[in-house]
Amino acid sequence: MNPPATTLARARRFSVAPMMDWTDRHCRFLHRLLTRESLLFTEMVTSAAIVHGDAERHLRFDSVEQPVALQLGGSDPTELAAATRLAHAAGYAEINLNVGCPSDRVQSGRFGACLMAEPDLVADCVRAMRDATDRPVTVKCRIGIDDQDTEESLDRFADTMVAAGVDALYVHARKAWLKGLSPKENRTIPPLDYDRVHRLRARLAPLQVMINGGIETLDAAEAELAHTDGVMLGRAAYHNPMLLADVDRRIFGATTEPVSLAQVMTAMAAYADREAAAGTRINNIARHMLGLANGLPGARQFRQILSVEACRPGADSRVMQQALDAVSRPRLAAAG
Incomplete structure:
Protein backbone atom coordinates (compact mmCIF):
# COMPACT_ATOMS: atom_id res chain seq x y z
CA MET A 1 0.00 0.00 0.00
CA ASN A 2 1.37 3.40 -0.96
CA PRO A 3 1.76 5.95 1.89
CA PRO A 4 -0.61 8.94 1.74
CA ALA A 5 0.78 12.31 0.71
CA THR A 6 0.61 13.67 4.26
CA THR A 7 2.69 10.74 5.54
CA LEU A 8 5.24 11.26 2.79
CA ALA A 9 5.50 15.01 3.42
CA ARG A 10 6.16 14.23 7.09
CA ALA A 11 8.71 11.53 6.26
CA ARG A 12 10.77 14.05 4.30
CA ARG A 13 11.74 15.70 7.60
CA PHE A 14 14.51 13.09 7.66
CA SER A 15 15.70 10.96 4.78
CA VAL A 16 18.64 8.70 4.02
CA ALA A 17 20.33 9.78 0.81
CA PRO A 18 20.51 7.67 -2.34
CA MET A 19 24.04 6.25 -2.53
CA MET A 20 25.36 4.20 -5.42
CA ASP A 21 26.25 0.60 -4.51
CA TRP A 22 25.13 1.20 -0.92
CA THR A 23 21.41 1.89 -0.50
CA ASP A 24 20.22 -1.34 -2.07
CA ARG A 25 17.18 -3.20 -0.77
CA HIS A 26 19.18 -5.03 1.94
CA CYS A 27 20.55 -1.75 3.25
CA ARG A 28 17.08 -0.21 3.23
CA PHE A 29 15.63 -3.17 5.16
CA LEU A 30 18.27 -2.58 7.84
CA HIS A 31 17.62 1.15 7.96
CA ARG A 32 13.88 0.60 8.25
CA LEU A 33 14.46 -1.55 11.35
CA LEU A 34 16.18 1.45 12.89
CA THR A 35 13.72 4.18 11.87
CA ARG A 36 10.06 3.66 11.05
CA GLU A 37 9.39 7.30 10.16
CA SER A 38 12.16 8.38 7.79
CA LEU A 39 12.02 8.43 4.01
CA LEU A 40 14.40 5.95 2.41
CA PHE A 41 15.86 6.21 -1.09
CA THR A 42 17.07 3.63 -3.56
CA GLU A 43 20.47 4.04 -5.11
CA MET A 44 20.23 5.86 -8.43
CA VAL A 45 18.98 3.69 -11.30
CA THR A 46 19.06 4.93 -14.88
CA SER A 47 15.80 5.09 -16.76
CA ALA A 48 17.48 3.12 -19.57
CA ALA A 49 18.33 0.25 -17.21
CA ILE A 50 14.71 0.01 -16.10
CA VAL A 51 13.09 0.41 -19.52
CA HIS A 52 15.53 -1.70 -21.52
CA GLY A 53 16.95 -3.99 -18.83
CA ASP A 54 15.75 -6.14 -15.96
CA ALA A 55 13.07 -3.90 -14.49
CA GLU A 56 12.01 -6.43 -11.87
CA ARG A 57 15.53 -6.68 -10.46
CA HIS A 58 16.05 -2.92 -10.43
CA LEU A 59 12.67 -2.12 -8.90
CA ARG A 60 12.32 -4.92 -6.36
CA PHE A 61 11.81 -3.86 -2.75
CA ASP A 62 10.11 -5.14 0.39
CA SER A 63 6.87 -3.42 1.38
CA VAL A 64 8.24 -2.95 4.92
CA GLU A 65 10.68 -0.41 3.46
CA GLN A 66 7.88 2.09 2.83
CA PRO A 67 7.97 5.00 2.55
CA VAL A 68 10.67 4.50 -0.09
CA ALA A 69 11.54 6.71 -3.06
CA LEU A 70 13.08 5.59 -6.32
CA GLN A 71 15.83 7.83 -7.69
CA LEU A 72 16.09 7.87 -11.47
CA GLY A 73 18.92 9.11 -13.65
CA GLY A 74 18.24 10.20 -17.18
CA SER A 75 17.46 13.08 -19.52
CA ASP A 76 15.05 11.58 -22.07
CA PRO A 77 11.51 12.64 -21.10
CA THR A 78 9.89 9.73 -22.94
CA GLU A 79 12.19 7.16 -21.36
CA LEU A 80 11.84 8.71 -17.90
CA ALA A 81 8.05 8.61 -18.26
CA ALA A 82 8.22 4.90 -19.15
CA ALA A 83 10.46 4.21 -16.14
CA THR A 84 8.11 6.22 -13.92
CA ARG A 85 5.13 4.13 -15.03
CA LEU A 86 7.03 0.99 -14.06
CA ALA A 87 8.02 2.54 -10.73
CA HIS A 88 4.39 3.47 -10.11
CA ALA A 89 3.29 -0.11 -10.78
CA ALA A 90 6.02 -1.38 -8.45
CA GLY A 91 4.57 0.76 -5.64
CA TYR A 92 7.21 3.39 -4.95
CA ALA A 93 5.97 6.28 -2.82
CA GLU A 94 7.96 8.93 -4.68
CA ILE A 95 10.00 9.17 -7.87
CA ASN A 96 13.05 11.43 -7.70
CA LEU A 97 15.17 12.72 -10.59
CA ASN A 98 18.92 12.97 -10.03
CA VAL A 99 20.28 16.37 -11.06
CA GLY A 100 23.19 16.33 -8.65
CA CYS A 101 25.62 13.48 -9.39
CA PRO A 102 28.92 14.82 -10.82
CA SER A 103 30.59 11.60 -12.03
CA ASP A 104 32.12 11.41 -15.50
CA ARG A 105 30.02 8.37 -16.35
CA VAL A 106 26.84 10.24 -15.47
CA GLN A 107 27.91 13.32 -17.45
CA SER A 108 28.67 11.22 -20.51
CA GLY A 109 25.11 9.94 -20.35
CA ARG A 110 23.81 13.52 -20.12
CA PHE A 111 22.25 13.25 -16.72
CA GLY A 112 23.12 14.15 -13.16
CA ALA A 113 24.57 17.52 -12.18
CA CYS A 114 25.37 18.59 -15.75
CA LEU A 115 21.60 18.98 -16.25
CA MET A 116 21.64 22.03 -13.98
CA ALA A 117 22.86 23.86 -17.09
CA GLU A 118 19.68 22.76 -18.90
CA PRO A 119 16.73 23.61 -16.63
CA ASP A 120 14.23 23.59 -19.53
CA LEU A 121 15.17 20.00 -20.39
CA VAL A 122 14.84 18.99 -16.73
CA ALA A 123 11.42 20.66 -16.67
CA ASP A 124 10.38 18.61 -19.70
CA CYS A 125 11.51 15.49 -17.84
CA VAL A 126 9.55 16.44 -14.72
CA ARG A 127 6.39 17.10 -16.73
CA ALA A 128 6.69 13.77 -18.53
CA MET A 129 7.21 11.95 -15.24
CA ARG A 130 4.25 13.71 -13.63
CA ASP A 131 2.04 12.73 -16.55
CA ALA A 132 3.01 9.10 -15.93
CA THR A 133 2.05 8.89 -12.24
CA ASP A 134 -0.03 10.43 -9.49
CA ARG A 135 2.84 9.86 -7.03
CA PRO A 136 5.06 12.81 -6.10
CA VAL A 137 7.83 13.63 -8.56
CA THR A 138 10.81 15.37 -6.97
CA VAL A 139 14.28 16.57 -7.95
CA LYS A 140 17.62 16.32 -6.15
CA CYS A 141 20.13 18.95 -7.26
CA ARG A 142 23.17 20.99 -6.23
CA ILE A 143 23.23 24.72 -5.54
CA GLY A 144 25.03 25.12 -8.85
CA ILE A 145 27.77 23.83 -11.11
CA ASP A 146 31.17 25.17 -12.16
CA ASP A 147 31.15 28.96 -12.58
CA GLN A 148 27.40 29.45 -12.19
CA ASP A 149 26.25 32.29 -9.95
CA THR A 150 24.49 30.29 -7.27
CA GLU A 151 22.04 33.10 -6.54
CA GLU A 152 20.75 33.69 -10.04
CA SER A 153 21.17 30.21 -11.53
CA LEU A 154 19.68 28.28 -8.61
CA ASP A 155 16.63 30.56 -8.49
CA ARG A 156 16.16 30.16 -12.22
CA PHE A 157 16.51 26.38 -11.99
CA ALA A 158 14.12 26.13 -9.03
CA ASP A 159 11.53 28.41 -10.61
CA THR A 160 11.60 26.28 -13.74
CA MET A 161 11.03 23.16 -11.65
CA VAL A 162 8.11 24.80 -9.82
CA ALA A 163 6.54 25.78 -13.14
CA ALA A 164 6.89 22.17 -14.28
CA GLY A 165 4.97 20.99 -11.21
CA VAL A 166 7.75 19.47 -9.11
CA ASP A 167 6.49 18.29 -5.71
CA ALA A 168 9.66 18.96 -3.68
CA LEU A 169 13.36 19.74 -4.01
CA TYR A 170 16.32 18.13 -2.24
CA VAL A 171 19.33 20.43 -2.44
CA HIS A 172 22.94 19.43 -1.80
CA ALA A 173 24.41 22.62 -0.36
CA ARG A 174 27.57 22.50 -2.48
CA LYS A 175 28.39 23.33 -6.04
CA ALA A 176 29.48 20.47 -8.29
CA TRP A 177 32.64 21.09 -10.26
CA LEU A 178 32.28 18.95 -13.36
CA LYS A 179 35.86 19.51 -14.51
CA GLY A 180 38.84 19.15 -12.22
CA LEU A 181 37.25 17.39 -9.24
CA SER A 182 36.44 13.71 -8.79
CA PRO A 183 33.04 12.64 -7.43
CA LYS A 184 34.70 12.02 -4.05
CA GLU A 185 36.29 15.48 -4.07
CA ASN A 186 32.94 16.99 -5.04
CA ARG A 187 31.55 15.70 -1.76
CA THR A 188 34.10 17.56 0.34
CA ILE A 189 36.05 20.30 -1.47
CA PRO A 190 33.37 22.73 -2.71
CA PRO A 191 32.38 24.77 0.34
CA LEU A 192 29.02 24.17 1.97
CA ASP A 193 26.54 27.03 1.72
CA TYR A 194 23.60 26.19 3.95
CA ASP A 195 22.42 29.80 3.93
CA ARG A 196 21.82 29.59 0.19
CA VAL A 197 19.49 26.64 0.69
CA HIS A 198 17.76 28.46 3.56
CA ARG A 199 17.09 31.44 1.29
CA LEU A 200 15.76 29.17 -1.43
CA ARG A 201 13.40 27.45 0.97
CA ALA A 202 12.08 30.78 2.30
CA ARG A 203 11.53 31.97 -1.26
CA LEU A 204 9.76 28.83 -2.49
CA ALA A 205 7.49 28.19 0.52
CA PRO A 206 5.17 26.33 0.77
CA LEU A 207 7.07 23.99 -1.59
CA GLN A 208 9.10 21.57 0.52
CA VAL A 209 12.87 22.09 0.29
CA MET A 210 15.15 19.57 1.98
CA ILE A 211 18.87 20.08 2.64
CA ASN A 212 21.74 17.64 2.10
CA GLY A 213 25.51 17.78 2.44
CA GLY A 214 27.89 17.61 5.38
CA ILE A 215 25.23 16.92 8.04
CA GLU A 216 26.73 14.25 10.27
CA THR A 217 24.83 14.33 13.58
CA LEU A 218 21.26 14.56 14.79
CA ASP A 219 22.18 17.79 16.59
CA ALA A 220 23.12 19.28 13.22
CA ALA A 221 19.98 17.85 11.65
CA GLU A 222 17.76 19.42 14.31
CA ALA A 223 19.47 22.77 13.79
CA GLU A 224 18.77 22.64 10.04
CA LEU A 225 15.09 21.87 10.60
CA ALA A 226 14.71 25.41 11.90
CA HIS A 227 15.45 26.64 8.36
CA THR A 228 14.36 23.84 6.00
CA ASP A 229 11.55 21.32 5.60
CA GLY A 230 13.81 18.33 6.02
CA VAL A 231 17.33 16.99 6.23
CA MET A 232 19.01 14.24 4.24
CA LEU A 233 21.97 12.29 5.62
CA GLY A 234 24.12 10.00 3.49
CA ARG A 235 27.45 8.58 4.51
CA ALA A 236 27.07 9.50 8.18
CA ALA A 237 23.94 7.35 8.36
CA TYR A 238 25.51 4.52 6.38
CA HIS A 239 28.75 4.28 8.34
CA ASN A 240 27.08 4.81 11.74
CA PRO A 241 23.63 3.26 11.24
CA MET A 242 22.69 3.17 14.94
CA LEU A 243 22.40 6.95 14.63
CA LEU A 244 19.13 6.20 12.86
CA ALA A 245 17.75 4.44 15.94
CA ASP A 246 17.23 7.82 17.62
CA VAL A 247 15.73 9.61 14.63
CA ASP A 248 12.10 8.73 15.33
CA ARG A 249 12.31 10.12 18.87
CA ARG A 250 14.37 13.23 18.16
CA ILE A 251 13.10 14.24 14.73
CA PHE A 252 9.55 12.87 14.70
CA GLY A 253 8.63 12.97 18.40
CA ALA A 254 8.07 9.24 18.84
CA THR A 255 7.70 8.00 22.40
CA THR A 256 8.67 4.37 21.80
CA GLU A 257 12.06 3.10 22.90
CA PRO A 258 14.76 2.98 20.20
CA VAL A 259 15.51 -0.47 18.85
CA SER A 260 18.54 -2.14 20.44
Whole structure:
Protein backbone atom coordinates (compact mmCIF):
# COMPACT_ATOMS: atom_id res chain seq x y z
CA MET A 1 0.00 0.00 0.00
CA ASN A 2 1.37 3.40 -0.96
CA PRO A 3 1.76 5.95 1.89
CA PRO A 4 -0.61 8.94 1.74
CA ALA A 5 0.78 12.31 0.71
CA THR A 6 0.61 13.67 4.26
CA THR A 7 2.69 10.74 5.54
CA LEU A 8 5.24 11.26 2.79
CA ALA A 9 5.50 15.01 3.42
CA ARG A 10 6.16 14.23 7.09
CA ALA A 11 8.71 11.53 6.26
CA ARG A 12 10.77 14.05 4.30
CA ARG A 13 11.74 15.70 7.60
CA PHE A 14 14.51 13.09 7.66
CA SER A 15 15.70 10.96 4.78
CA VAL A 16 18.64 8.70 4.02
CA ALA A 17 20.33 9.78 0.81
CA PRO A 18 20.51 7.67 -2.34
CA MET A 19 24.04 6.25 -2.53
CA MET A 20 25.36 4.20 -5.42
CA ASP A 21 26.25 0.60 -4.51
CA TRP A 22 25.13 1.20 -0.92
CA THR A 23 21.41 1.89 -0.50
CA ASP A 24 20.22 -1.34 -2.07
CA ARG A 25 17.18 -3.20 -0.77
CA HIS A 26 19.18 -5.03 1.94
CA CYS A 27 20.55 -1.75 3.25
CA ARG A 28 17.08 -0.21 3.23
CA PHE A 29 15.63 -3.17 5.16
CA LEU A 30 18.27 -2.58 7.84
CA HIS A 31 17.62 1.15 7.96
CA ARG A 32 13.88 0.60 8.25
CA LEU A 33 14.46 -1.55 11.35
CA LEU A 34 16.18 1.45 12.89
CA THR A 35 13.72 4.18 11.87
CA ARG A 36 10.06 3.66 11.05
CA GLU A 37 9.39 7.30 10.16
CA SER A 38 12.16 8.38 7.79
CA LEU A 39 12.02 8.43 4.01
CA LEU A 40 14.40 5.95 2.41
CA PHE A 41 15.86 6.21 -1.09
CA THR A 42 17.07 3.63 -3.56
CA GLU A 43 20.47 4.04 -5.11
CA MET A 44 20.23 5.86 -8.43
CA VAL A 45 18.98 3.69 -11.30
CA THR A 46 19.06 4.93 -14.88
CA SER A 47 15.80 5.09 -16.76
CA ALA A 48 17.48 3.12 -19.57
CA ALA A 49 18.33 0.25 -17.21
CA ILE A 50 14.71 0.01 -16.10
CA VAL A 51 13.09 0.41 -19.52
CA HIS A 52 15.53 -1.70 -21.52
CA GLY A 53 16.95 -3.99 -18.83
CA ASP A 54 15.75 -6.14 -15.96
CA ALA A 55 13.07 -3.90 -14.49
CA GLU A 56 12.01 -6.43 -11.87
CA ARG A 57 15.53 -6.68 -10.46
CA HIS A 58 16.05 -2.92 -10.43
CA LEU A 59 12.67 -2.12 -8.90
CA ARG A 60 12.32 -4.92 -6.36
CA PHE A 61 11.81 -3.86 -2.75
CA ASP A 62 10.11 -5.14 0.39
CA SER A 63 6.87 -3.42 1.38
CA VAL A 64 8.24 -2.95 4.92
CA GLU A 65 10.68 -0.41 3.46
CA GLN A 66 7.88 2.09 2.83
CA PRO A 67 7.97 5.00 2.55
CA VAL A 68 10.67 4.50 -0.09
CA ALA A 69 11.54 6.71 -3.06
CA LEU A 70 13.08 5.59 -6.32
CA GLN A 71 15.83 7.83 -7.69
CA LEU A 72 16.09 7.87 -11.47
CA GLY A 73 18.92 9.11 -13.65
CA GLY A 74 18.24 10.20 -17.18
CA SER A 75 17.46 13.08 -19.52
CA ASP A 76 15.05 11.58 -22.07
CA PRO A 77 11.51 12.64 -21.10
CA THR A 78 9.89 9.73 -22.94
CA GLU A 79 12.19 7.16 -21.36
CA LEU A 80 11.84 8.71 -17.90
CA ALA A 81 8.05 8.61 -18.26
CA ALA A 82 8.22 4.90 -19.15
CA ALA A 83 10.46 4.21 -16.14
CA THR A 84 8.11 6.22 -13.92
CA ARG A 85 5.13 4.13 -15.03
CA LEU A 86 7.03 0.99 -14.06
CA ALA A 87 8.02 2.54 -10.73
CA HIS A 88 4.39 3.47 -10.11
CA ALA A 89 3.29 -0.11 -10.78
CA ALA A 90 6.02 -1.38 -8.45
CA GLY A 91 4.57 0.76 -5.64
CA TYR A 92 7.21 3.39 -4.95
CA ALA A 93 5.97 6.28 -2.82
CA GLU A 94 7.96 8.93 -4.68
CA ILE A 95 10.00 9.17 -7.87
CA ASN A 96 13.05 11.43 -7.70
CA LEU A 97 15.17 12.72 -10.59
CA ASN A 98 18.92 12.97 -10.03
CA VAL A 99 20.28 16.37 -11.06
CA GLY A 100 23.19 16.33 -8.65
CA CYS A 101 25.62 13.48 -9.39
CA PRO A 102 28.92 14.82 -10.82
CA SER A 103 30.59 11.60 -12.03
CA ASP A 104 32.12 11.41 -15.50
CA ARG A 105 30.02 8.37 -16.35
CA VAL A 106 26.84 10.24 -15.47
CA GLN A 107 27.91 13.32 -17.45
CA SER A 108 28.67 11.22 -20.51
CA GLY A 109 25.11 9.94 -20.35
CA ARG A 110 23.81 13.52 -20.12
CA PHE A 111 22.25 13.25 -16.72
CA GLY A 112 23.12 14.15 -13.16
CA ALA A 113 24.57 17.52 -12.18
CA CYS A 114 25.37 18.59 -15.75
CA LEU A 115 21.60 18.98 -16.25
CA MET A 116 21.64 22.03 -13.98
CA ALA A 117 22.86 23.86 -17.09
CA GLU A 118 19.68 22.76 -18.90
CA PRO A 119 16.73 23.61 -16.63
CA ASP A 120 14.23 23.59 -19.53
CA LEU A 121 15.17 20.00 -20.39
CA VAL A 122 14.84 18.99 -16.73
CA ALA A 123 11.42 20.66 -16.67
CA ASP A 124 10.38 18.61 -19.70
CA CYS A 125 11.51 15.49 -17.84
CA VAL A 126 9.55 16.44 -14.72
CA ARG A 127 6.39 17.10 -16.73
CA ALA A 128 6.69 13.77 -18.53
CA MET A 129 7.21 11.95 -15.24
CA ARG A 130 4.25 13.71 -13.63
CA ASP A 131 2.04 12.73 -16.55
CA ALA A 132 3.01 9.10 -15.93
CA THR A 133 2.05 8.89 -12.24
CA ASP A 134 -0.03 10.43 -9.49
CA ARG A 135 2.84 9.86 -7.03
CA PRO A 136 5.06 12.81 -6.10
CA VAL A 137 7.83 13.63 -8.56
CA THR A 138 10.81 15.37 -6.97
CA VAL A 139 14.28 16.57 -7.95
CA LYS A 140 17.62 16.32 -6.15
CA CYS A 141 20.13 18.95 -7.26
CA ARG A 142 23.17 20.99 -6.23
CA ILE A 143 23.23 24.72 -5.54
CA GLY A 144 25.03 25.12 -8.85
CA ILE A 145 27.77 23.83 -11.11
CA ASP A 146 31.17 25.17 -12.16
CA ASP A 147 31.15 28.96 -12.58
CA GLN A 148 27.40 29.45 -12.19
CA ASP A 149 26.25 32.29 -9.95
CA THR A 150 24.49 30.29 -7.27
CA GLU A 151 22.04 33.10 -6.54
CA GLU A 152 20.75 33.69 -10.04
CA SER A 153 21.17 30.21 -11.53
CA LEU A 154 19.68 28.28 -8.61
CA ASP A 155 16.63 30.56 -8.49
CA ARG A 156 16.16 30.16 -12.22
CA PHE A 157 16.51 26.38 -11.99
CA ALA A 158 14.12 26.13 -9.03
CA ASP A 159 11.53 28.41 -10.61
CA THR A 160 11.60 26.28 -13.74
CA MET A 161 11.03 23.16 -11.65
CA VAL A 162 8.11 24.80 -9.82
CA ALA A 163 6.54 25.78 -13.14
CA ALA A 164 6.89 22.17 -14.28
CA GLY A 165 4.97 20.99 -11.21
CA VAL A 166 7.75 19.47 -9.11
CA ASP A 167 6.49 18.29 -5.71
CA ALA A 168 9.66 18.96 -3.68
CA LEU A 169 13.36 19.74 -4.01
CA TYR A 170 16.32 18.13 -2.24
CA VAL A 171 19.33 20.43 -2.44
CA HIS A 172 22.94 19.43 -1.80
CA ALA A 173 24.41 22.62 -0.36
CA ARG A 174 27.57 22.50 -2.48
CA LYS A 175 28.39 23.33 -6.04
CA ALA A 176 29.48 20.47 -8.29
CA TRP A 177 32.64 21.09 -10.26
CA LEU A 178 32.28 18.95 -13.36
CA LYS A 179 35.86 19.51 -14.51
CA GLY A 180 38.84 19.15 -12.22
CA LEU A 181 37.25 17.39 -9.24
CA SER A 182 36.44 13.71 -8.79
CA PRO A 183 33.04 12.64 -7.43
CA LYS A 184 34.70 12.02 -4.05
CA GLU A 185 36.29 15.48 -4.07
CA ASN A 186 32.94 16.99 -5.04
CA ARG A 187 31.55 15.70 -1.76
CA THR A 188 34.10 17.56 0.34
CA ILE A 189 36.05 20.30 -1.47
CA PRO A 190 33.37 22.73 -2.71
CA PRO A 191 32.38 24.77 0.34
CA LEU A 192 29.02 24.17 1.97
CA ASP A 193 26.54 27.03 1.72
CA TYR A 194 23.60 26.19 3.95
CA ASP A 195 22.42 29.80 3.93
CA ARG A 196 21.82 29.59 0.19
CA VAL A 197 19.49 26.64 0.69
CA HIS A 198 17.76 28.46 3.56
CA ARG A 199 17.09 31.44 1.29
CA LEU A 200 15.76 29.17 -1.43
CA ARG A 201 13.40 27.45 0.97
CA ALA A 202 12.08 30.78 2.30
CA ARG A 203 11.53 31.97 -1.26
CA LEU A 204 9.76 28.83 -2.49
CA ALA A 205 7.49 28.19 0.52
CA PRO A 206 5.17 26.33 0.77
CA LEU A 207 7.07 23.99 -1.59
CA GLN A 208 9.10 21.57 0.52
CA VAL A 209 12.87 22.09 0.29
CA MET A 210 15.15 19.57 1.98
CA ILE A 211 18.87 20.08 2.64
CA ASN A 212 21.74 17.64 2.10
CA GLY A 213 25.51 17.78 2.44
CA GLY A 214 27.89 17.61 5.38
CA ILE A 215 25.23 16.92 8.04
CA GLU A 216 26.73 14.25 10.27
CA THR A 217 24.83 14.33 13.58
CA LEU A 218 21.26 14.56 14.79
CA ASP A 219 22.18 17.79 16.59
CA ALA A 220 23.12 19.28 13.22
CA ALA A 221 19.98 17.85 11.65
CA GLU A 222 17.76 19.42 14.31
CA ALA A 223 19.47 22.77 13.79
CA GLU A 224 18.77 22.64 10.04
CA LEU A 225 15.09 21.87 10.60
CA ALA A 226 14.71 25.41 11.90
CA HIS A 227 15.45 26.64 8.36
CA THR A 228 14.36 23.84 6.00
CA ASP A 229 11.55 21.32 5.60
CA GLY A 230 13.81 18.33 6.02
CA VAL A 231 17.33 16.99 6.23
CA MET A 232 19.01 14.24 4.24
CA LEU A 233 21.97 12.29 5.62
CA GLY A 234 24.12 10.00 3.49
CA ARG A 235 27.45 8.58 4.51
CA ALA A 236 27.07 9.50 8.18
CA ALA A 237 23.94 7.35 8.36
CA TYR A 238 25.51 4.52 6.38
CA HIS A 239 28.75 4.28 8.34
CA ASN A 240 27.08 4.81 11.74
CA PRO A 241 23.63 3.26 11.24
CA MET A 242 22.69 3.17 14.94
CA LEU A 243 22.40 6.95 14.63
CA LEU A 244 19.13 6.20 12.86
CA ALA A 245 17.75 4.44 15.94
CA ASP A 246 17.23 7.82 17.62
CA VAL A 247 15.73 9.61 14.63
CA ASP A 248 12.10 8.73 15.33
CA ARG A 249 12.31 10.12 18.87
CA ARG A 250 14.37 13.23 18.16
CA ILE A 251 13.10 14.24 14.73
CA PHE A 252 9.55 12.87 14.70
CA GLY A 253 8.63 12.97 18.40
CA ALA A 254 8.07 9.24 18.84
CA THR A 255 7.70 8.00 22.40
CA THR A 256 8.67 4.37 21.80
CA GLU A 257 12.06 3.10 22.90
CA PRO A 258 14.76 2.98 20.20
CA VAL A 259 15.51 -0.47 18.85
CA SER A 260 18.54 -2.14 20.44
CA LEU A 261 21.53 -3.64 18.67
CA ALA A 262 20.46 -7.11 19.80
CA GLN A 263 16.99 -6.61 18.33
CA VAL A 264 18.47 -5.39 15.05
CA MET A 265 20.84 -8.35 14.79
CA THR A 266 18.05 -10.83 15.53
CA ALA A 267 15.79 -9.28 12.91
CA MET A 268 18.59 -9.17 10.33
CA ALA A 269 19.41 -12.83 10.97
CA ALA A 270 15.79 -13.76 10.27
CA TYR A 271 15.85 -11.59 7.14
CA ALA A 272 19.10 -13.23 6.02
CA ASP A 273 17.52 -16.67 6.40
CA ARG A 274 14.62 -15.67 4.15
CA GLU A 275 16.93 -14.11 1.59
CA ALA A 276 19.34 -17.05 1.61
CA ALA A 277 16.44 -19.35 0.75
CA ALA A 278 16.00 -17.24 -2.40
CA GLY A 279 19.68 -17.43 -3.30
CA THR A 280 21.07 -14.24 -1.71
CA ARG A 281 24.61 -14.51 -0.36
CA ILE A 282 24.90 -13.56 3.31
CA ASN A 283 27.79 -11.16 2.70
CA ASN A 284 25.57 -9.06 0.42
CA ILE A 285 23.48 -8.32 3.50
CA ALA A 286 26.20 -8.28 6.17
CA ARG A 287 28.28 -5.66 4.32
CA HIS A 288 25.74 -2.98 5.25
CA MET A 289 25.93 -3.86 8.95
CA LEU A 290 29.62 -3.22 9.65
CA GLY A 291 29.06 0.08 11.47
CA LEU A 292 26.32 -1.10 13.80
CA ALA A 293 28.68 -1.63 16.75
CA ASN A 294 30.79 1.49 16.26
CA GLY A 295 32.11 2.77 19.59
CA LEU A 296 31.43 -0.44 21.48
CA PRO A 297 34.11 -2.73 22.97
CA GLY A 298 34.56 -5.57 20.52
CA ALA A 299 33.51 -3.48 17.51
CA ARG A 300 36.63 -4.44 15.55
CA GLN A 301 35.90 -8.16 15.94
CA PHE A 302 32.24 -7.46 15.11
CA ARG A 303 33.29 -5.92 11.79
CA GLN A 304 35.76 -8.68 11.07
CA ILE A 305 33.17 -11.40 11.54
CA LEU A 306 30.68 -9.67 9.27
CA SER A 307 33.23 -8.79 6.60
CA VAL A 308 35.31 -12.00 6.60
CA GLU A 309 33.29 -14.86 8.03
CA ALA A 310 30.18 -13.86 6.08
CA CYS A 311 32.13 -14.31 2.82
CA ARG A 312 33.15 -17.90 3.53
CA PRO A 313 31.46 -20.72 1.58
CA GLY A 314 28.44 -21.97 3.47
CA ALA A 315 28.18 -18.88 5.69
CA ASP A 316 24.70 -18.35 7.09
CA SER A 317 22.86 -16.08 9.50
CA ARG A 318 24.76 -17.52 12.44
CA VAL A 319 27.57 -15.07 11.65
CA MET A 320 25.26 -12.31 12.86
CA GLN A 321 24.89 -13.95 16.26
CA GLN A 322 28.65 -14.45 16.36
CA ALA A 323 29.17 -10.77 15.62
CA LEU A 324 26.71 -9.80 18.35
CA ASP A 325 28.49 -12.07 20.81
CA ALA A 326 31.74 -10.24 20.03
CA VAL A 327 30.34 -7.02 21.50
CA SER A 328 28.12 -8.64 24.13
CA ARG A 329 30.95 -10.50 25.89
CA PRO A 330 32.96 -7.34 26.77
CA ARG A 331 29.82 -5.68 28.13
CA LEU A 332 28.91 -8.71 30.23
CA ALA A 333 32.46 -8.95 31.55
CA ALA A 334 32.43 -5.28 32.51
CA ALA A 335 29.09 -5.70 34.26
CA GLY A 336 30.37 -8.72 36.18
